[in-house]
Amino acid sequence: MSEALTAPDATHGAPPSPVRRRVLGGTAIALVAASLPMFMATLDNLVMTTALPVIHTSLDASLEQLQWMVNAYTLAFASLMIAASTLGDRIGRRRMFVAGIVVFTLASAASALATTAPMLIATRAVQGAGAAAIMPLSLTLLAGAVPAAKRALAIGVWGGVSGLGVALGPVIGGAIVDGISWQAIFWINVPVGIVAVPLIRAVLPESRGRAQRLDVPGLALAATGVLALVWAIVRGNDAGWGSVEVVAGLVGGVALLGGFLWREAHTDHPLVPLRMFRVRSFSVATGSAFLFSVGVFGIVFLLAQFFQVAMGFSPLQAGIRTLPWTAAPMIVAPLAGMIAPRVGVRPLLVAGLGLQALGLAWQGLLVSSSGLVYADLVPGLVLCGVGMGLTFAPSSTAVLADMGPHDHGTASSVNATVREIGGALGIAVLVAVFQAANGQLTPAAYATGLRPAVLAAAAIVGVGALVALLMPRATGRAGSEVHVPETAEELAAETALEPAL
Template structure:
């Protein structure tokens, strides 16, 4: 049983049928940087805006709904196009599509920085998400093909740590840049990163191809519009009324489109998401737990980063720094989890990691609900959530690929990343809806009233994810040392 993607022979790589070129020997550390730097940039922008949201609300006269779309336009575009990007990478060259994604991401970052209205920023963020869609899934596949099999588990562990770090440090870096320069600078910083990353990727990561198949455009449209319709309906629920024709109709349309997507995937010869992958228990459980994780964590990060400013009076930088008990833990824990997975399997790591996160989220809700909370009271809960995140990232990536055939690695990775991004968008929509329904407002007096029940709901969802992981096969991710008879 493998725990990571298998690589082609180290001596050569095939660019096209009948044509083989020699592969340059590249240090593992260089390959790691080449694959991880663009991925870090893409994951960072998931939440880099969170500490800037109160500033954007003032400078762009944005409503709470527009603030949600500034984040969700990125995540939904990211999620909807990720599998399509992986399919195009398999067909036309993974490195080629990877570089195109970096370029689109950088250009969209420039457009975001130049936005003068909330609507312009939302549109630019959607384009930015399209670029990220080509970066995130292909980075893992390219890394797996660039490192020796003996060091691949370690490389995936580090990659998982960097991925988690990008998500976790978003509020910190965003707060520092907004406080020290301006909100526009959180997008300008992507440009020099892209300028460095593109030549490094072309030098360090060999080109590779996967199974060549047609792109399921109809499936892409059905899935993308279905999720968009559901998220839109949830966001509009409190304002329009949960029984209103617009909200009920939006949810019904979304569910119908997603049902149509599943039927399409069963009948087409070239499905966007091969449903046969979900017959593999480790893959299904890993994705179910990833969905629960994303819904709970992304939604609370969106709300908590603003609570530190609106409710406790910190500046964007001060708020970002105070998330460090949550964000710094994965830097230490994720590499250790990546090294432990081959010895003990991923199930105990995922179950304990999600359980700790659920406890951390519940801790925050409990203290906020008591009133008069000060920052130091939140630290134990933030630390529990951070340690839990560190135990989750690398084992989750390992579980997704553990029992997959090599030709399915790109698709499997893309499906997992897509589910996590959809979970993030749903998490923000659902928890903000809970926040508003409980009477939460963007004022110092009203914020805690909405944050308390939202944190409890998030804790329950993540806790459910921890229970789901108990159905993960015990052997998933474990490597049994071979013996010579």
Template sequence: MTSTATAPPPSASPAPSRTDRTAGRRGSRAVPVGVALVAASLPMFMATLDNLVMTTALPVLQVELSASLEQLQWMVNAYTLSFASLMIAAATLGDRLGRRRVFVTGIAVFALASIASALATDAGTLIAARAVQGAGAAAVMPLSLTLLAGSVPAARRAMAIGIWGAVSGLGVALGPVIGGAVVDGIAWQAIFWINVPVAIVAIPLVRWALPESHGRRQPLDVPGLLLAGGGVLSTVWAIIRGNDDGWGSARVVGGLVLGAVLLVAFLRRESRTDHPLVPLRLFRVRSFSVANATALLFSVGVFGIVFLLSQYLQVGLGYSPLEAGLRTLPWTAAPMLVAPLAGMLAPRVGVRPLLTAGLALQAAGLAWQGLLVGGDVVYADLVPGLVLAGVGMGLTFAPSATAVLADMGADDHGTASSVNATIRELGGALGVAVLVAVFQAADGTLTPTGYTAGLQPAMLVAAAIVGVGAVIALAMPRSTGRGVTGVAAH
């Protein structure tokens, strides 16, 4: 989640590599920077929005499609897992076949899958359509920034990237609000129909405003892709089935063992192939390893709670979808204000204090809410915890992105940022699975009286997971990020 989810979107390197070559030409006609920015950002906003736009619609889908809690999880995780698993592959195909071509194909696939989602009459069809939608988003996200960077003058590139990052943050913040407004005002199907006119406008605009380009033509590691995707899918499926089938059941144990075997085989494959999907040598850089470990724990703790909290505001506190979406803003919108400040402070103080403080504040915010939801609580009681978590999230985003790239060579920027984005998305899928498992194990149910029973332990577990991330952040080298400017938050 995009991941589903609330993390900043992935990208390739902010600047085109030496191997880039422009294939499409705009002749002497100069496209204004603003037009190029809209062309690259509009599809990215659409894909980012769909990470969270469904969260406020879940209680409605549960009723109208007679969906179980497991099916609600897959409505989110099908998108996130597909998105995460195919992102690096899409970037590699873009380098080989043409970035604009793959970008436009991703937009078209996303729009067609949105139509299929809107027309779904049962939970299984919606889950399948969401998986295809995630595949389209995987082609949109890693290429939007690369195409933008290659279409604007170098002198204005940092400004364009900054605006692009703000738009992606806006998509995260507005996802629950727009989803709630559409569900309240029209119907749940409209959260998918709104993608269609956006795609109709975006495709010709992209073809006109963004020049075609290629990158390094390296083979796609298909066996690695299948091993990694199968390992993560098997693990997430087993965790989701754990409470219903029993944690000692053959299906659950078998799924966990299969997932572990496939992931070990993936690591073995990546260590031996000449063109790895994930170059393991990157993890020998301590700042990169710490940044990815904290990003994984951040995603597990935070995104799993977004899934549960958005439903609690409706099921537990009785708000409408729009009212629930608006009440997530102290959390989801705070990074829009805090992240730029963290980005300015990082070159002065380094990444470590900001990242550690950000994760600690998030853990405190989640713990605050977790300690309150067990009793009689009104929304105002939760606001301080939401604000703490939001400020912490804002302090995490830019320093984490800086740490991913700060100690990397320029040629590794695209791969490093894509690997980090993939880890964040996978963390979001694992977070939904793990924290819903905690919710169910504590006898949580999708009823006003039964929801808080499961939400409180899930909140506290999430706080503990993010707190571990804060401890790990202390291992970040003191020098990382100091004096580094112009590193875009990816």
């Protein structure tokens, strides 16, 4: 059957067969259903960046509060993703996916109605909780809804949409803030959520993984550990890096995360099965994704404001000027998804991360120079955009390449969690570098702090490229996949054998 669906038509130039058209049409509809909510969730990661100067004035928010408006979303997103995936395995992935969309949509409306900075921080945290059920289950449901022969292409497009959601956040946010108001960046999620729910129920089949208890102690240890670290880093420059509260936050965060690892190694129902990290393709993809997120998310947070605060552009003008960076993944990521089966993911990941490090270094070396004009930054922005496009799809492919279908949900959620944690830490760390270099939200002082922050980000992403060199050569290459069960019987047999292995 699979050969009949994937073989080319015998007659040269003949139109696709009805069966092939149905397969392609079904794949396209499934891709839209899975990607639309995911785009909405990833968009909200950074949709606020170009709105932050306006929100700063409208709500009288401090720089620390502006960070938490982004990080509250990111940390809730990161902390609950694995739990949402585990619950999805138990009660149904589609059911959990839809529940996440409903929570996200309602929290978006609440964010639009917020009248103070603390209220907006709180509603953003609830938004992140809803998004936690969207991102990992989106990829899992998509992988199960498309034929195996179309999976690499579908994941490539999905990766492009994911990257586009993150990258277009500043553009869309700027356009809406200029044209309507900052509140409208949240209102736009409401009709998307209303459309997405019935579409998902119509075209994405329900699926389940292995049913296991939710590791609540592990979830609490991980969430509080990451929160303590981010909080301490955010507070470092204001309270002093040697202050009791900052040192306690750093030490406590490390201790809590150490306790989390101990818990996961000793419980029979771990939130994060540590055995996954024995699969080199998964561990390398996850490690390089973490470093990518630390470097890139923090700089997007700072750079979108630089265009407004230091260069005098409006929110929409600032968003448009990120397009050399943001438009490239839309073109490059699907191409990378198609190329990966031929060359494997390693050369694409190494090249993608290397180009981003080079692009960031270019911008960092120029950003505080006298007489800087926007055109000087364009080559660096283009390098970052092409590199980002080469990174998203191969990284997603590598995460699932050597995992059985029953591990797809957990593997995807672990990887996405690590990336989101990297984003939150990146904003905290790079803003700390910005402030330590006397950077402030004023035209004169912004570039002074931005230069060392961008160069630090370039170094971090460069280390990510070195980590990607450890990826097995064969990962993601056609014909080199490990055996994964294709039937319920195979899956049941493999699952039954696992405790003995």
